[in-house]
Amino acid sequence: MGAQLRVYKRRIRSVTATKKITKAMEMIAASRVVKAQRKVAASTPYARELTRAVTAVGTGSNTKHPLTTEADNPTRAAVLLLTSDRGLAGAFNANAIKAAEQLTERLEREGKQVDTYIVGRRGVAHYNFRERTIAETFTGFTDEPSYADAKKVAAPLIEAIQSETADGGVDELHIVYTEFVSMMTQTAVDSRLLPLRLEEVAEESATKGEILPLYDFEPSAEDVLDALLPRYVESRIYNALLQSAASKHAATRRAMKSATDNAGELINTLSRLANAARQAEITQEISEIVGGASALADATAGSDN
Known part of the structure; x- marks a missing residue:
């Protein structure tokens, strides 16, 4: 019984440390999630207004551009x-x-070849384990992404959207x-970043009672869209990185709280088992003492006779 009690005590110490x-x-x-929330709140207005600006430029011009033309x-x-x-x-x-x-299955059903770009080691490991093709990977910054990280992720995507499909x-x-x-x-x-669905953005603005601004283009609408393309993609990716970081920290907090609560319940269960084992050990010792005393008394009485 003593060995069982030692096992319970060892497990209690281990679970308590965990x-x-x-x-x-x-x-x-x-x-971390509070900090990430603040960054999301700070970046969202810029991304939203930049989207509205691109929509206004695209709606007010007939220029064919990767930002606005399907x-x-x-x-x-x-x-x-x-x-x-x-x-x-x-x-x-x-x-x-x-x-x-x-999403990949849906695009492939539509007859489109899909190139997958992945941020984060977990996604990369998942695809590598299943021997799936990855166009490019980005790792090492998902907990606290910066705008520089968003620019690094956006660069090959901007190059791809500006190139002909025959050239990759x-x-x-x-x-x-x-x-x-x-x-x-x-x-x-x-979400589809490019080409931008002008009608959906315009309808969303109208629903909110917002009016898209009118612009005069200098030197031309195409030059303005060329300048806005990288900024638009980078800002949307940056906002998505921040949203994902905040979500990940919130999920970690929830998972760790659940683990902490489960550890507390396990400690209580092990403590009850340890107390029961200790009580059984004490009861057995008392029984042995009483039995020994009774046997000694009987032996003494027999010798006196």
């Missing part, structure tokens, strides 16, 4: 998948990967990321 670690990770994730027969699309470099985030990465795979270019650019809704809700979503 609980301290998960509690610390929960606190760190909570701190190909007559699109045959190739790029999909940018945003995952994290680290795990311990519940279903965060699995949901984003699932959304990307569903693409007709469409899609992005899959996890949208931060609240601390408890994060949703994997896909």
Whole structure:
């Protein structure tokens, strides 16, 4: 019985140490998600207004440009998948990967060849394990992405959208990321970055009571769109990176809180088992003492006779 009690005590010490670690990770994730939320809130207005500006320029001109003009027969699309470099985030990465795979299947059913670009080691590992082709990977910055990281990710995508499909270019650019809704809700979503759907943006602005501005173009609308293209793609990718980072930290916080709570319950269960084992050990010792005393008394009485 003593050996069983030692096993319980050893497990209690081990689970208690694990609980301290998960509690610390929960606190760190909570701190990081607040910082990420602030960055998302700061970057969203710029991305939204830049989208409105591009829409206004595209609507007010007849210029054919990759930002605003759809190909007559699109045959190739790029999909940018945003995952994290680290795990311990519940279903965060699995949901984003699932959304990307569903988008890829839909594009392929439409007869389009899909080039996949992946941010984050988890997504890269998933595709490499299944021996799927990846156009380009980006890792090492998903916890705290900067605008420089967004520019690095955007560069090959901008080059692809500006090139002809015969030269390895693409007709469409899609992005899959996890949208931060609240601390408890994060949703994997896909969005088409290019070509921009002018009608949808215009309708959304009209629904909100907003009026798209009118512009005079100098030197020309095409030059303005050329200047806006990299800024638009970079700002949208940067905002998506920040949304994914905030979502990942929120998912980590939730997972670590669950682990901490489970560790507490396990400690309580093990403590009850240890107490029961200790009580059984004490009861057995008392029984042995009583039995020994009774046997000694009987032996003494027999010798006296």
